[in-house]
Amino acid sequence: MASLIEIRNMCKIYNPGENEVRALDHVSLSIGENEFVAIIGHSGSGKSTLMNMLGCLDVPTSGIYLLHGSDVSLLSDDELSDIRNQEIGFIFQGFNLISNLTAFENVELPLIYRGVSKRERTNLAKEALRKVGLENRMTHKPSEMSGGQQQRVAIARAIAQAPPVILADEPTGNLDSHSSQEIMNILKQLHAEGRTVIVITHDNDIAANAKRIVHIEDGRITSDSANEGLSRDDIAKEIRGNSTMYGEEDSMQLPSEDDIRKENEEAYISQTDDYDLDVKDETIDLHLIGDKQNEQEE
Ligand SMILES: Nc1ncnc2c1ncn2[C@@H]1O[C@H](COP(=O)(O)OP(=O)(O)OP(=O)(O)O)[C@@H](O)[C@H]1O
Numbered sequence: 001m002a003s004l005i006e007i008r009n010m011c012k013i014y015n016p017g018e019n020e021v022r023a024l025d026h027v028s029l030s031i032g033e034n035e036f037v038a039i040i041g042h043s044g045s046g047k048s049t050l051m052n053m054l055g056c057l058d059v060p061t062s063g064i065y066l067l068h069g070s071d072v073s074l075l076s077d078d079e080l081s082d083i084r085n086q087e088i089g090f091i092f093q094g095f096n097l098i099s100n101l102t103a104f105e106n107v108e109l110p111l112i113y114r115g116v117s118k119r120e121r122t123n124l125a126k127e128a129l130r131k132v133g134l135e136n137r138m139t140h141k142p143s144e145m146s147g148g149q150q151q152r153v154a155i156a157r158a159i160a161q162a163p164p165v166i167l168a169d170e171p172t173g174n175l176d177s178h179s180s181q182e183i184m185n186i187l188k189q190l191h192a193e194g195r196t197v198i199v200i201t202h203d204n205d206i207a208a209n210a211k212r213i214v215h216i217e218d219g220r221i222t223s224d225s226a227n228e229g230l231s232r233d234d235i236a237k238e239i240r241g242n243s244t245m246y247g248e249e250d251s252m253q254l255p256s257e258d259d260i261r262k263e264n265e266e267a268y269i270s271q272t273d274d275y276d277l278d279v280k281d282e283t284i285d286l287h288l289i290g291d292k293q294n295e296q297e298e
């Protein structure tokens with residue numbers, strides 16, 4: 001069966017010519033129905049560019065995008081717009097709500113554009129707001145709500161017509177950690193209901209909520225793997241506790257973070273008594289050297 005999303009050898013070059021930026025460099029990616037994928041990378045790595053391609057908001061310079069098996073480049077503008085409206089719910093970092101409309105009106109607006117009857121859109125908008133826990137905030141305007149609540153309105157708007165795909169670009173970028181987790185819990189719930197959820201983020205903790213993590217660097221996919229449900233902290237704890245997870249032999253080879261830090265500090269102290277920083281043991285953590293140097297200079 002064809003994947004829901006199939007990208008093959010996609011390139012996106014901005015400003016072709018001397019100052020060109022290769023934002024996507026031969027990216028290939030398949031995403032099946034009901035996957036929960038995080039696309040993670042540093043600022044400028046090409047995440048939003050990839051999201052724009054996935055969401056049919058922009059066209060690639062080269063390569064193929066098959067959505068439900070059909071080649072997106074062959075579709076007319078109207079057909080693309082239909083796909084965006086029916087297949088994809090967008091969530092953005094900046095919420096993108098209309099400030100003089102209430103929460104209810106913000107969720108209802110795209111339904112008006114789609115020609116949904118008054119009665120049906122009232123039901124859909126209320127149901128979507130209820131789902132994100134905002135049944136008591138329907139008549140509030142964005143300025144009367146917290147950032148987390150505004151993002152929940154934006155999610156309600158994205159899911160009101162039950163699109164099969166949710167595309168979220170840094171959905172928690174403007175939120176504190178508590179609100180971020182609330183938003184991620186809603187996305188998890190949508191995944192559990194059968195939607196395909198794609199979250200773009202630069203934050204490891206946010207990515208840890210997904211079932212699959214794709215790393216992008218300089219416009220290239222550098223890794224793509226199932227998330228076993230352990231954050232880096234969890235793994236560090238497992239190692240420190242000599243969990244059976246790694247077996248006895250492996251745990252012998254994996255020193256704890258504390259051990260590494262101590263070893264580095266000792267190595268640093270023994271080698272920098274005379275400030276001879278040229279002699280560096282491989283085990284010295286360069287960050288520690290930087291910190292120590294700053295301390296010395298102060
Ligand atoms: N419209 C544009 N014109 C020219 N260059 C662009 C354009 N949009 C993005 N770029 C460049 O393409 C590269 C990828 O940008 P993109 O916005 O996809 O990164 P990102 O991973 O989303 O970064 P961030 O985490 O900061 O949002 C960057 O080098 C950026 O400067």
Ligand SMILES: [Mg+2]
Nearest residue numbers: 047048049169
């Ligand atoms: Mg971006």
